[in-house]
Amino acid sequence: MNPLVRTASLTKRYGDRVALDGVTLEVGAGESVGLLGPNGAGKTTLLSLIEGLRLPTSGEVRLFGGDPRDPGSRTRLGSTPQATALPDALRVGEVIDLVAAHYPSPSSRERIVAEFGLEDLVRRPCGALSGGQQRRVAVALAFVGDPALVLLDEPTTGLDVDGRRALWDAVRARHAAGCAIVVTSHHLEEIEQLAQRVVVIDHGVVRADDTLSAIVEGVSRRRVTLTGVDRTTAQSLDPEAVITAEGEQVTALVADADAFVRALVQAGAPFRDLAVRGASLEEAFLALTATPEGTR
Structure with missing residues (x-):
């Protein structure tokens, strides 16, 4: 079976700074992958290349077997970037409908609201939401298109403990239903909760790529x-x-x-x-x- 994501010797430079240095990895159907690394390690850059938002300096990236810059390759992709700007004047339910219109077979508004616990927010304008509430909505929007793959960049930033756990439950349920997940997080507990495989990136280089248990055991510390x-x-x-x-x-x-x-x-x-x-x-x-x- 072809991987959903494949990168080969992927390199990205910004002037003299190397953000990614020869990254080669694959993400298969139904996988849950956690990207770990210090600030500036290259995690967000990697996601942006997978999404086709940036061009690599060298190397190759394929999304669903095609060019990630091709809109046709992105119809089965959902994502939540680190920073998301929601339209202040639109209600949450209206934003869900707006996003759904861009996909051939989206989830219903009712399903998204129920899965992500948005009942108390669905009629409220996005501009009236707190930062944590906006984050909940932003993550929910990544799943509106009923995607085969979702990229989540620091998904629970700004959420309290209860909010994080509720969001983890919703993401795990989608993964159990077959959606592949790639997540970055500063919360190691979040990686433990959401990822079965961990890729450690440091200075733009993959230092480890294995299951959680294998990485812990392999360190031999x-x-x-x-x-x-x-x-x-x-x-x-x-x-x-x-x-x-x-x-x-x-x-x-x-x-x-x-x-x-x-x-x-x-x-x-x-x-x-x-x-x-x-x-x-x-x-x-x-x-x-x-x-x-x-x-x-």
Whole structure:
């Protein structure tokens, strides 16, 4: 089966800055893919190239087997960009109808309202909505065309915890019905909730592309937490470790926990409350992106 999205050696430069550097990946039918990376890593640029909003400097991108700039290739695509401007004067229901008119077989207004919990908003002008309410509407609009693929760029920005979870439920339901999802997010929990596969991008390069569990296991790092030792001391014992501190607690993401603990003892460090466990997705992400460029 042909992939919905295929990129080959995709590169995008803005002057001297390389936003994407030789990205090759595929997204298949019904997949749920999370794009993870620091700010400026290239995630939004990648989505814009997939949508045909920008041209690559070199390389190739195909959407549903065609050129993403061809309107015919985008009829099965839905998207929510980071920033969405809704028409202030139109009511939410009217905007849903307006978007639906651009697709051959759209979802009904009633279905979208029910799926995304917009009953309290459907008759209100978009200009009267809060930022979080506008975001809920913007994500819902991505699904109006009954798409085979939806691109969501930071979909729950501005939403509270309850709002995020309600939106996750709606997106998961569409994915369960066969819609492929590609999502970027600063919330690692959001990636865990929505994505079965994770692509880590850093400095425009794909650092990892695998299932959530495989990425966490593949990092081969252990998380050591302790008190009584400052961050500088911990870093001096293992220069390759990723060290963070919160209050008195220091956390070291290390390749060899036994060697790190031995170094603590040999240095006579007055550590307390020592605990060692496997890495989380957040810590795997840090390990993949916090290493100085060129040593990965």
